Amino acid sequence: MDRAGEGQLAAFRAEVRHWLETHVPRQSAPPITADARAHRAFLQGWQRTLHDGGWAGIAWPAASGGRDLDPLQQIVWYEEYARAAAPEASGLSVSQSHAGPTLIQCGTPEQQAFHLPRILRGEAIWCQGFSEPGAGSDLAGIRCRGEVVGDEIVVNGSKIWTSFAQGSDYQELVLRTEPGSQRHKGLSWVICDMSSPGITVRPIRSMDGEYHNCEVFYDNVRIPLANVVGALGDGWRVSMATLAFERGRSFVGSQVRIGQTVERLIAHARDTRDAEGRPLIADAQVAARLGALRARSAGLKAMTLFAAGRSLNDEVPGAEGTYVALMLAEVKQELFQLWMDLLELRGLEVDDSAHAVNPVLQYLFSYAVTIGGGTSEVRRNIIAERLLGLPRHEATGALLA
Structure with a gap:
């Protein structure tokens, strides 16, 4: 990039930073409860603020109502968004990061005209109906079936681990519509109105006390x-297009938050003393673990930017995002495991008001990050086959078929 380009990007960063400083809500998102009404209202309000400020759908084409930012601008947005401690708004991630982009890539003009403006304005929230009790990481094992009757599909079956289903209006639902079909053949991706008769949603309480997922x-x-x-x-x-979008450039924000939290933990270890009055970081093992985390965080940043760079000219992100997703999940687990080790019994006294990031709740939730969106084992299989070109192992190959 030449100096003119660097100057334009710096000006854009200043614009983003100023807007976020003046618009990011001071209050945190309410907990996700079984009915999720308060959390849903918070998400919709924040998304409407983004829309009215011209920051909705930053990666979407202008023709689809988005901001149409180039990849470098997208990275700047995600970096500044994370630094401003703006709402993570995970309940909007399906709508914004893969339902919308999937409709842009694969939907009909009628589907796009109806759904995309509602997603951008925060009027419609989506959830993902992929995983089933017998088909979690093995997406091709789906059994939920749809029978074509006239101009309708009649659906029977179940899904599980459906994030924020209790607060969603629509669902990206994958089901088996061809009788007798197996594996990846005979599946269909459909838009399911969550208010349809015959749908029952049962929220599942997680270890952190919130209801992130549902049956x-x-x-x-x-x-x-x-x-x-x-x-x-x-x-x-x-x-496959949906899953590729799920692993796109939005990982930049997650990587920045991880880096911030690593530095916060290092500061905690310097400022907190053990029973003998020494800083926790004076312990050689603690210092080594912190150093390893900082190094992995730096490596994660490099991989995130590499993956984003590889997708500069791709309409659909490539498999590189799988490696970033794997690293993000495992570094996050290591990070909050170490924080809990340093807190020891004091962790029982931590509350939301004392920490920008609640380490106890993050630690409890971190158990899910190497499962949700594909287990670490499946992600390693994808990396081996699609990035490294290794032969598929007979015992695990079915997970990728």
């Missing part, structure tokens, strides 16, 4: 054929 049951739920994205039987291709 969803379908009893003769009728979905119009017009809600199929792509085509009947084309669900595997559309699903």
Whole structure:
């Protein structure tokens, strides 16, 4: 990049930083409860603020209502967003990061015209109906079925680990629409209205006390054929596009938050003393673990920027995001495990008002990060096969088929 380009990017960063400083809400998002009404209202209010400020859908094409920022500007946005401690708003991630982009890439003009403006304005929140009790990381093992009857699909079955289903309006639902089909054949990706008769949502309480995920049951739920994205039987291709978007450039924000938290933990270890009055960081093992975390955080930043750079000319992100997702999850687990080790029994006294990041709740939630969105084992299989070109192992290859 030449000096003119650097100057333009610096000016853009200043614009982003100023807007966030004046608009980021001071209060945290309410906890995700079983009915999620307060959390949903917070998400919708924040998304409307982003929309009205011109910051909704920053990576979406302008023709689809987005900001159409180039990749470097997107990275700056995510960096500044994380530094401003803006709401993570995970309940909006499905809508913004993969339902919307999937519709842009694979949806019909009618589907795009109806859903994209509602997503950008925060009027519609989406959830993801992929995992099932017998098909979690093995997406091709889906059994939830849809029978084509006239101009509708009649759906029966169940999904599980559906994030924020209790607060969502629509669902990206993958089901088996071809009788007798197996594995990745015969699947369809459809838009499911969560208010449809026959849908039952059962929130699941997590270890941190919140209700991040749900079970969803379908009893003769009728979905119009017009809600199929792509085509009947084309669900595997559309699903792979969805998962690619899920692992896109938005990881930049997560990486920045990880780096911030590592530095916060190092400061904690310098300022906190043990029973003998020494700083915790004076312990050689503690210092070594902190140093390793800082090094891994730096490596994570490099990999995140590398993956973002590789996607500069790609409409759909590549498999490089899988490596970033794996590193993010494992570094996060290591980070909060160490923080809990340093807190010892004092961890029982930590509350939200005392920490910008509650280490206890983050520690409890970190158990999920190497499972959700694909287990670490499956991610390693994807890296081995799609990035390194290694042969597929017979025992685990089915997870990738």
